[in-house]
Amino acid sequence: MNLAVPKLQHHFEDLPKQAHAARLGMWLFLASEALFFSGLFTLYAAYRAHYPEIFREGVAHNDLVLGTVNTFILLTGSLFLSLALWALRAARRALSVLLTAATGLAGLVYLIIKATEWAHHMAEGIFPGGRGRFFVENPEPAWAIFYTSYYGLTGFHAIHVTVGVGILAWTAWWMHRERVGPAAAYKLAIVGLYWHFVDIVWLFLWPLFYLLRNPA
Amino acid sequence: MKNYLNCETTIWSWLSTKDHKRIGVMFLVSVTLFLLVGGVFALILRLEHLTPGPTLVSPNMYNQLFTLHGVVMVWLFLIPAIPAGFGNFFLPIMLGAKDVAFPRLNLASLYIFWIGAILTIYGVLDRAADTGWTFYPPYSSQTYTKATPVLLGVFVLGWSTIITGVNFITTIHTLRAKGMRFMDMPLFAWALYGVSIIQILGTPVLGIILLMVVMDHSFDWGLFDPARGGDPLIYQHIFWFYSHPAVYIMILPPMGVVSEIVTSMAHKNPLSYKAIAYSTFGIAFVGFLTWGHHMFTSGMSELNAGIFGILSMGVAVFSAIKVFTWTGTLYRGSVWIRTPLVYIFAFLFLFIFGGMTGVAVAATSLDVHWHDTYFVVAHFHFIMVGASLTAFLAALHYWWPKITGKMYFEGWGVAGAILVFLGFVGTFFPQFLLGNAGMPRRYYHYSEQFQALNVLSTAGSWVLALGLLLVLVTLIWSLVAGEKAPANPWNSRSYEWMTPSPPPKENFPETPRFVRGPYDYHLPLEPP
Numbered sequence: 001m002n003l004a005v006p007k008l009q010h011h012f013e014d015l016p017k018q019a020h021a022a023r024l025g026m027w028l029f030l031a032s033e034a035l036f037f038s039g040l041f042t043l044y045a046a047y048r049a050h051y052p053e054i055f056r057e058g059v060a061h062n063d064l065v066l067g068t069v070n071t072f073i074l075l076t077g078s079l080f081l082s083l084a085l086w087a088l089r090a091a092r093r094a095l096s097v098l099l100t101a102a103t104g105l106a107g108l109v110y111l112i113i114k115a116t117e118w119a120h121h122m123a124e125g126i127f128p129g130g131r132g133r134f135f136v137e138n139p140e141p142a143w144a145i146f147y148t149s150y151y152g153l154t155g156f157h158a159i160h161v162t163v164g165v166g167i168l169a170w171t172a173w174w175m176h177r178e179r180v181g182p183a184a185a186y187k188l189a190i191v192g193l194y195w196h197f198v199d200i201v202w203l204f205l206w207p208l209f210y211l212l213r214n215p216a
Numbered sequence: 217m218k219n220y221l222n223c224e225t226t227i228w229s230w231l232s233t234k235d236h237k238r239i240g241v242m243f244l245v246s247v248t249l250f251l252l253v254g255g256v257f258a259l260i261l262r263l264e265h266l267t268p269g270p271t272l273v274s275p276n277m278y279n280q281l282f283t284l285h286g287v288v289m290v291w292l293f294l295i296p297a298i299p300a301g302f303g304n305f306f307l308p309i310m311l312g313a314k315d316v317a318f319p320r321l322n323l324a325s326l327y328i329f330w331i332g333a334i335l336t337i338y339g340v341l342d343r344a345a346d347t348g349w350t351f352y353p354p355y356s357s358q359t360y361t362k363a364t365p366v367l368l369g370v371f372v373l374g375w376s377t378i379i380t381g382v383n384f385i386t387t388i389h390t391l392r393a394k395g396m397r398f399m400d401m402p403l404f405a406w407a408l409y410g411v412s413i414i415q416i417l418g419t420p421v422l423g424i425i426l427l428m429v430v431m432d433h434s435f436d437w438g439l440f441d442p443a444r445g446g447d448p449l450i451y452q453h454i455f456w457f458y459s460h461p462a463v464y465i466m467i468l469p470p471m472g473v474v475s476e477i478v479t480s481m482a483h484k485n486p487l488s489y490k491a492i493a494y495s496t497f498g499i500a501f502v503g504f505l506t507w508g509h510h511m512f513t514s515g516m517s518e519l520n521a522g523i524f525g526i527l528s529m530g531v532a533v534f535s536a537i538k539v540f541t542w543t544g545t546l547y548r549g550s551v552w553i554r555t556p557l558v559y560i561f562a563f564l565f566l567f568i569f570g571g572m573t574g575v576a577v578a579a580t581s582l583d584v585h586w587h588d589t590y591f592v593v594a595h596f597h598f599i600m601v602g603a604s605l606t607a608f609l610a611a612l613h614y615w616w617p618k619i620t621g622k623m624y625f626e627g628w629g630v631a632g633a634i635l636v637f638l639g640f641v642g643t644f645f646p647q648f649l650l651g652n653a654g655m656p657r658r659y660y661h662y663s664e665q666f667q668a669l670n671v672l673s674t675a676g677s678w679v680l681a682l683g684l685l686l687v688l689v690t691l692i693w694s695l696v697a698g699e700k701a702p703a704n705p706w707n708s709r710s711y712e713w714m715t716p717s718p719p720p721k722e723n724f725p726e727t728p729r730f731v732r733g734p735y736d737y738h739l740p741l742e743p744p
Contacts, residue, residue, distance in 0.1 A: 010722075011314035011391065021317045021390040028382040028416055036420035039454050043428070043439070046450045129437040130444060141445025148437050152428065 051142035067210035077106030104168035240305030286349025298469035312393025336369030353440035357432035381415030407472025422458035470607030482549025555629030559610035570598025591651025617701030635683030642676025
């Protein structure tokens with residue numbers, strides 16, 4: 001068994017330092033990503049404060065079951081990825097590759113369900129920018145604002161999930177091809193940081209677009 | 217002798233390099249180019265204001281010119297200039313490292329910068345954006361001009377900035393030389409640390425809000441259109457949440473430059489190392505809580521306005537700490553008055569002036585009078601040009617021997633500095649008077665009583681342009697005819713002067729051992 005050790009780059013004194021730098025870099029990037037989404041959450045909060053009633057009705061209009069199933073799928077995927085890291089650290093590469101791929105698969109299922117939801121909305125005549133039949137029947141401008149922010153927030157999140165699925169697929173393939181061992185586990189951990197972050201963003205989107213539906 | 221410049225000479229060796237020094241040099245060349253582009257826009261703007269009526273360009277073109285001048289100067293010059301240029305070059309050397317933490321990402325940040333620049337410039341060529349650099353909706357969502365490529369360009373440029381920030385903080389944490397504690401770092405590294413925090417936490421907020429405007433402009437989303445239930449004020453809040461801290465992206469690295477040059481030229485340790493280092497973080501922190509002062513007249517409660525006003529004045533406290541520390545460092549030092557220090561004198565004068573007028577406009581009662589007048593234009597140009605650009609020029613002269621291996625011409629250098637200073641004051645001091653007298657900004661026409669001061673300002677802009685041209689020509693000429701630079705022309709104790717000029721590919725001939733601090737001027741200078 002070839003437990004490939006990552007190459008030490010010339011400007012680091014040792015591997016632990018190199019791993020530390022990679023982890024720190026990812027945390028800093030995630031701080032940036034968090035602020036990226038915070039702009040969108042601010043938009044949501046401000047408009048919800050402007051139009052509390054229609055936002056509440058809009059949330060009630062969304063499919064609670066699909067949203068909750070998606071939450072469950074993403075969290076299960078994250079569990080797989082944590083187990084994949086444990087498996088790689090325990091030098092069980094095949095299991096780790098399988099679990100990483102399963103995480104990617106969960107992400108894919110999530111995207112399919114999300115796309116189904118969007119398709120449902122579009123069938124009702126709900127398009128971004130307040131276009132479509134639905135907004136003729138519900139002419140208050142707040143409806144357009146609600147659904148535009150819905151498409152905006154879930155859309156940007158879905159882009160992140162798509163990128164994540166790509167990275168997970170690549171990581172699984174790379175672990176298999178390079179026959180990596182526990183020494184490379186920090187790289188999987190960094191992929192995990194990104195994936196869990198994407199998950200956590202959804203944990204905020206879920207209440208904002210599916211749960212906060214009851215009158216005050 | 218082999219150094220980073222002559223170790224490989226093909227064009228591809230530059231385009232594919234992972235050497236932070238070469239990347240820094242390419243950033244410096246790029247931003248200088250954009251300084252010229254933005255400068256030409258500014259000159260045309262000033263010519264237009266030579267007379268109250270139409271002078272040179274059409275009203276539409278006037279709007280496009282001030283937009284592009286702002287966009288180019290802010291995102292293609294001021295924000296990347298010192299961090300991505302000098303920061304990339306000197307941060308690893310100052311820490312005794314061979315490179316930044318992520319060299320490949322560093323190269324990517326250069327390419328992302330170029331892609332963003334090309335997108336932005338594409339938006340300049342035909343039906344250029346006319347929204348102002350602030351892109352306020354609903355106008356920016358509806359303009360017939362090509363706002364989208366400019367907005368996307370700025371979005372892309374943001375990623376370059378974020379990557380630089382991530383790289384710098386990681387480098388500072390993981391690549392300091394053996395035995396170097398945080399409090400042993402040169403002060404320029406502290407300035408870059410502070411600015412990286414803002415780059416990482418501020419830039420993405422700008423990115424997302426500009427993307428929303430792109431959606432509004434290209435796909436008619438109407439998120440900020442009041443006629444369709446949108447609220448343009450939300451845009452303004454989120455935009456300024458980035459764009460006010462962006463001012464500190466433009467000023468913190470210059471402050472780091474000042475700390476380096478003042479100590480080097482006074483040959484004295486800073487009056488208080490800790491005061492300079494900590495006040496950097498004071499500015500970075502308070503800077504995030506002041507954005508509302510751009511919106512005093514766009515509908516804000518008195519309580520909010522009061523809080524934002526007082527917090528804004530807090531920035532002046534930290535800035536004053538720095539200014540007193542720098543002047544205290546010069547006091548009773550063995551001062552060498554060379555070109556970089558002449559620029560620093562200009563910096564101190566202009567920065568105090570710009571800073572004090574900043575405190576004045578942070579007072580709500582005064583701001584109502586000055587808002588959207590030339591007073592504000594003069595104020596922020598005193599900070600962005602008077603402080604940031606002079607510090608950039610100071611850094612360019614100070615580090616020129618290290619980067620190029622050639623000495624610049626001292627006499628021409630001082631002459632350039634004096635021309636730039638006089639030209640700057642000539643251009644922008646009259647604008648304080650104009651604004652106070654009520655001349656609004658971003659207007660094509662102005663009343664006749666303002667003409668005399670406008671002529672003065674335009675004349676000043678040509679002196680400033682002449683000064684910058686002189687700097688450029690003499691610096692380029694020094695590459696050909698300049699004397700060979702010694703390793704340490706300033707007798708400085710800072711670490712970048714301990715390696716030959718220009719430095720070898722791996723920064724130091726052998727792994728450096730820093731046995732003393734970067735400002736230990738009480739110790740004798742060891743032989744290079």
